[in-house]
Each structure stands twice: as C-alpha cells, then as structure tokens.
Amino acid sequence: xxxxxxxxxxxxxxxxxxxxxxxxxxxxxxxxxxxxxxxxxxxxxxxxxxxxxxxxxxxxxxxxxxxxxxxxxxxxxxxxxxxxxxxxxxxxxxxxxxxxxxxxxxxxxxxxxxxxxxxxxxxxxxxxxxxxxxxxxxxxxxxxxxxxxxxxxxxxxxxxxxxxxxxxxxxxxxxxxxxxxxxxxxxxxxxxxxxxxxxxxxxxxxxxxxxxxxxxxxxxxxxxxxxxxxxxxxxxxxxxxxxxxxxxxxxxxxxxxxxxxxxxxxxxxxxxxxxxxxxxxxxxxxxxxxxxxxxxxxxxxxxxxxxxxxxxxxxxxxxxxxxxxxxxxxxxxxxxxxxxxxxxxx
Ligand code: MRU
Numbered sequence: 001x002x003x004x005x006x007x008x009x010x011x012x013x014x015x016x017x018x019x020x021x022x023x024x025x026x027x028x029x030x031x032x033x034x035x036x037x038x039x040x041x042x043x044x045x046x047x048x049x050x051x052x053x054x055x056x057x058x059x060x061x062x063x064x065x066x067x068x069x070x071x072x073x074x075x076x077x078x079x080x081x082x083x084x085x086x087x088x089x090x091x092x093x094x095x096x097x098x099x100x101x102x103x104x105x106x107x108x109x110x111x112x113x114x115x116x117x118x119x120x121x122x123x124x125x126x127x128x129x130x131x132x133x134x135x136x137x138x139x140x141x142x143x144x145x146x147x148x149x150x151x152x153x154x155x156x157x158x159x160x161x162x163x164x165x166x167x168x169x170x171x172x173x174x175x176x177x178x179x180x181x182x183x184x185x186x187x188x189x190x191x192x193x194x195x196x197x198x199x200x201x202x203x204x205x206x207x208x209x210x211x212x213x214x215x216x217x218x219x220x221x222x223x224x225x226x227x228x229x230x231x232x233x234x235x236x237x238x239x240x241x242x243x244x245x246x247x248x249x250x251x252x253x254x255x256x257x258x259x260x261x262x263x264x265x266x267x268x269x270x271x272x273x274x275x276x277x278x279x280x281x282x283x284x285x286x287x288x289x290x291x292x293x294x295x296x297x298x299x300x301x302x303x304x305x306x307x308x309x310x311x312x313x314x315x316x317x318x319x320x321x322x323x324x325x326x327x328x329x330x331x332x333x334x335x336x337x338x339x340x341x342x343x344x345x346x
Pocket of ligand 1: 169
C-alpha cells in the first residue's frame with residue numbers, strides 16, 4: 001500500500017500521528033483539509049508532503065465551481081498558496097505545487113475546464129508514481145555504499161511513510177537488505193516527534209530488518225566505540241553548496257560521525273535540491289509548537305514542570321563539510337558539492 005494515494009475521488013493517506021499503535025487511512029475531499037493534514041503531520045516526510053499537495057491541487061480543481069479555465073486557474077492559484085504555506089522547510093512541497101501549476105497554466109488554452117481538472121489529477125498521479133521509481137533508483141545507488149555486516153545509524157523516518165513508497169535513506173537500507181546484505185540498524189528515536197522510534201522501527205519490523213532503538217544522545221557513544229560503520233539520513237532541502245537541512249539532530253549526528261571518521265550520507269531525490277539557495281543559512285527552518293517537546297510523559301507523569309517553556313525548531317542545517325556524499329536518483333554526488341550537484345539536477 002502507498003502512503004499517499006487517490007481512490008474514489010478522494011485523497012487517502014496513512015495517519016502517521018497514531019502509528020504504531022493503530023494503522024488507519026484517512027480520506028480528504030478538500031485542499032484546505034489537506035494543507036491542515038500536512039501542518040498537523042498526518043502526512044510527513046518531504047516527498048510525501050509534495051505528493052499530498054499535488055493531490056490537494058487536484059481536489060481544489062474539483063472544489064472550484066468555475067466554468068472557465070481562467071477561473072479554474074485563479075482558484076488553483078489560491079489553493080496553491082494555501083498548500084505551499086502548510087510547512088516551510090521541505091522544498092518538495094513548493095516543487096510539487098509549482099509542477100502542477102505549470103502544467104495547468106500551459107494547457108489552459110488547449111483544454112476545456114473538465115479536461116483541465118482531469119489533467120491536473122493525471123499530473124499528480126504521475127508525480128506520485130515517479131516518486132516510487134525515483135526512490136528505487138536512489139536505493140540502488142545507495143545500497144552499493146553498504147557492506148555486508150554494516151551497522152547503520154539512521155535518523156528520523158525516511159521510509160515508505162516519508163515518501164509515496166519505498167523511501168529515501170530507509171529505501172537504501174531496504175534494498176541492501178533485499179540484496180542479501182546482513183545489516184543492523186541503530187534507529188535513533190528522533191525527539192520530539194519520535195519518528196524513529198514510532199515509524200522507522202515499525203517499518204523495519206515489516207521488512208524483517210534487524211534493529212535496535214537508541215536515544216538520540218547515544219549516537220556519539222556508538223560512533224566513538226566503532227560500533228557503527230555508516231550514517232544515513234534524508235533531507236528536506238539541500239542548498240546549492242551541499243548544506244543539508246534535515247530533521248533536528250542531523251547536525252549533531254553528522255558532527256559525531258565526522259569526528260570519528262564514519263561516513264554520513266544524505267539520500268535525496270533531485271526535487272529536494274534547491275539550486276536557487278547558495279547555502280544552508282538561507283533555508284527557512286520551521287519552528288513548531290513547544291508542546292511537542294513538553295507533552296511527553298515519564299512513568300505516566302509529565303516530564304516538565306507545569307509552567308515550563310520550550311523551543312522546538314523542527315530542522316537543522318548540516319554544513320557540507322560534514323557530508324560524505326549525497327545519494328540521488330542520478331547517482332552519488334561527492335564534494336565539491338557546489339560544482340557536482342549541478343551535474344545531477346536535470
Ligand atoms: O518533520 P518530518 O517528519 O516531516 O521530517 C522528515 C525528515 O526530516 C526526513 O528526514 C526528510 O523529509 C527526508 S526523508 C524522505
């Protein structure tokens with residue numbers, strides 16, 4: 001099953017807020033509800049939110065009462081702005097919305113209003129199907145970097161749940177496992193939303209890949225002790241110089257990997273590479289509700305004092321010097337990233 005899919009004129013998505021306790025699929029008929037689902041992290045992961053937004057535009061097409069293609073396009077533009085503003089860091093979201101809007105804009109003279117609605121849905125479906133193919137190509141390139149017997153530290157969730165299917169960094173691990181390589185994954189919890197402990201562990205169980213959960217602050221210990229040979233993660237946006245914005249904690253993990261001579265790879269579709277931004281300081285970093293940090297319990301009691309305040313930046317930027325290679329569907333890119341990234345972005 002796919003994480004994000006179209007069925008019976010509705011957008012359907014696996015509800016990632018409640019996994020692994022319950023597996024539920026939720027249905028959407030309006031683009032505003034889709035935008036809210038992205039903000040609320042029913043769906044999360046850069047490629048998955050891109051696909052959700054693309055289908056959100058298809059819904060906006062059907063929501064529009066316009067009988068002219070220019071009226072439909074105006075309604076779509078409003079919907080595009082709503083969808084784009086749902087989360088700021090992952091460039092895949094804006095990339096997907098822009099791709100659909102470009103196709104709609106080009107065809108508005110050649111199609112009638114109903115044909116245009118269908119065309120938008122077709123394009124969203126194409127984008128979703130391509131995501132799966134791209135992930136499988138990345139996985140082949142990335143799996144070649146994994147040796148039999150490797151222990152890999154993985155951050156956040158980058159699997160089928162973070163994409164339409166298969167995954168980015170976790171897709172690499174999955175393909176290496178399917179190739180018969182004996183691998184072990186140290187799954188870091190990924191505070192505060194625990195995408196590692198909840199979602200990555202759940203996926204690894206489905207695939208039969210051996211793993212253990214570690215708290216985020218244990219990575220340095222395992223790297224220093226020589227107990228992990230590789231670090232793999234995804235990204236929400238890669239700047240033109242190879243600086244990588246990814247889930248909060250990626251920077252600290254990459255520092256510890258670098259200090260111990262352990263290679264750290266980012267696995268990203270080229271739609272995650274934003275050549276318009278020269279370096280990572282220009283990437284917008286989402287700051288989420290502090291309750292995500294505070295609403296955690298220990299032995300049934302809240303961990304923090306009642307009036308505690310908290311900060312909650314959802315992403316950080318890992319400077320390019322800490323990244324060994326960037327795996328894309330068009331091959332693995334090595335430094336100097338400012339030169340070599342241009343070669344893989346078509
Ligand atoms: O806040 P999230 O769960 O959407 O963050 C997801 C990540 O940081 C992933 O590592 C990233 O989107 C790339 S994986 C497909």
